[in-house]
Amino acid sequence: MPRAIVCLLDSVGIGGAPDAAAYGDEGANTVGHIAEWAAAGKADLAGLRSGALRVPNMDAMGLGAAVKLSSGALPPGLTASPKGGRFGVGREVSKGKDTPSGHWEIAGVPVPFEWGYFPQTEPTFPPELIAEFIRRAELPGILGDKHASGTAVIAELGEEHIRTGRPICYTSIDSVFQIAAHETHFGLERLYRICEIAFELTAPLNIGRVIARPFLGEMPETFKRTGNRRDFAIAPPEPTLLDRNAAAGNQVFAIGKISDIYAGSGVTHKLKGTGILQLFDRTLEAMEMAADRAFIMTNFVDFDSEYGHRRDVPGYAAALELFDSRLPELISKLRHDDLLILTADHGNDPTWPGTDHTREQVPILVFSPALPPGEIGIRSTFADIGESIAAWLGLAPGRHGRSFL
Ligand SMILES: O=P(O)(O)O[C@H]1O[C@H](CO)[C@@H](O)[C@H]1O
Ligand SMILES: [Mn+2]
Numbered sequence: 001m002p003r004a005i006v007c008l009l010d011s012v013g014i015g016g017a018p019d020a021a022a023y024g025d026e027g028a029n030t031v032g033h034i035a036e037w038a039a040a041g042k043a044d045l046a047g048l049r050s051g052a053l054r055v056p057n058m059d060a061m062g063l064g065a066a067v068k069l070s071s072g073a074l075p076p077g078l079t080a081s082p083k084g085g086r087f088g089v090g091r092e093v094s095k096g097k098d099t100p101s102g103h104w105e106i107a108g109v110p111v112p113f114e115w116g117y118f119p120q121t122e123p124t125f126p127p128e129l130i131a132e133f134i135r136r137a138e139l140p141g142i143l144g145d146k147h148a149s150g151t152a153v154i155a156e157l158g159e160e161h162i163r164t165g166r167p168i169c170y171t172s173i174d175s176v177f178q179i180a181a182h183e184t185h186f187g188l189e190r191l192y193r194i195c196e197i198a199f200e201l202t203a204p205l206n207i208g209r210v211i212a213r214p215f216l217g218e219m220p221e222t223f224k225r226t227g228n229r230r231d232f233a234i235a236p237p238e239p240t241l242l243d244r245n246a247a248a249g250n251q252v253f254a255i256g257k258i259s260d261i262y263a264g265s266g267v268t269h270k271l272k273g274t275g276i277l278q279l280f281d282r283t284l285e286a287m288e289m290a291a292d293r294a295f296i297m298t299n300f301v302d303f304d305s306e307y308g309h310r311r312d313v314p315g316y317a318a319a320l321e322l323f324d325s326r327l328p329e330l331i332s333k334l335r336h337d338d339l340l341i342l343t344a345d346h347g348n349d350p351t352w353p354g355t356d357h358t359r360e361q362v363p364i365l366v367f368s369p370a371l372p373p374g375e376i377g378i379r380s381t382f383a384d385i386g387e388s389i390a391a392w393l394g395l396a397p398g399r400h401g402r403s404f405l
């Protein structure tokens with residue numbers, strides 16, 4: 001009896017989105033540019049990696065071929081001829097180049113509405129929103145109130161935050177209200193509580209998520225965000241693949257950020273982990289526990305949060321190589337009728353200006369011992385991924401997308 005596993009490599013885009021120019025992202029290509037920089041010796045990391053990008057296992061599943069199909073160019077170090085997978089390219093119909101939009105569409109539900117965003121001004125948040133937030137959360141005030149990169153804003157305002165007890169509130173070009181606060185000086189549970197209040201206040205503005213960003217350390221040099229990030233997200237507008245599989249009485253394993261991204265809806269088993277290796281371990285553990293018709297989905301957030309937003313090309317290359325090195329373990333655990341899909345939710349080209357996501361197409365790398373290799377082309381919506389999994393698991397077709405299997 002079939003099972004399905006999705007490894008969502010957060011932000012591992014492959015360029016070529018036809019609407020990229022509308023986002024200022026024409027030419028952005030996360031995997032393509034990392035491979036180019038690596039081949040040019042611009043992604044070396046002393047003692048960790050050097051030279052061309054080495055991801056032989058993803059490449060065998062069709063990564064190089066997918067980048068070529070998406071962007072027209074084969075990146076250096078990758079091959080155009082996959083060895084066993086069925087490869088293709090996903091194009092997003094949802095307007096947001098953000099995590100919930102990408103994930104919901106992959107699970108069969110494109111986002112039909114416009115998210116709310118905060119303007120590129122200082123202050124960025126509406127004063128009446130902040131006044132109400134301060135009143136209800138019983139705060140002495142807030143810091144930040146602007147667009148910022150999370151690590152930079154903590155370095156800038158972390159000490160003042162510790163001194164004053166004012167949480168650091170910031171946003172980005174995504175539909176987010178983020179709150180950074182010190183885990184011990186401010187308190188983790190208190191941070192979560194004020195995030196819930198912020199979520200109630202921002203949901204009517206169609207803000208997709210409030211994100212708790214706890215950190216530790218006492219000075220800019222030692223401040224470090226912890227693994228206790230928590231996302232408070234609005235729920236998808238229709239039942240997703242997760243809801244549909246759970247409603248059919250099957251297991252749904254949500255690993256890493258997945259449960260938060262779908263607001264817990266349709267999740268029967270939630271597993272947490274920090275870092276690529278732990279998240280990979282959790283995925284293998286879920287495969288041990290998973291019964292027939294189970295759906296397992298893991299979000300590998302580090303590509304995006306640790307390397308893409310930080311514009312860290314060597315770090316991103318090393319992370320891709322680390323993930324790739326574990327793939328054979330996962331593949332060796334696949335049962336005959338298990339389906340494995342590697343994909344992404346948006347791009348975050350670390351060679352691109354700024355620190356935000358990039359509008360890109362994503363790889364769809366499909367493997368099952370039961371499937372002959374082949375090409376699935378450029379899919380006109382990420383929802384084709386969800387519908388393919390639904391068909392594989394024997395669920396009735398949904399409203400969006402078509403199976404490529
Ligand atoms: O700079 P940091 O705090 O990592 O923020 C990033 O993380 C947010 C959620 O993925 C994005 O909106 C982006 O701004
Ligand atoms: Mn993402």
Ligand SMILES: [Mn+2]
Pocket residue numbers: 304305309357
């Ligand atoms: Mn991100």
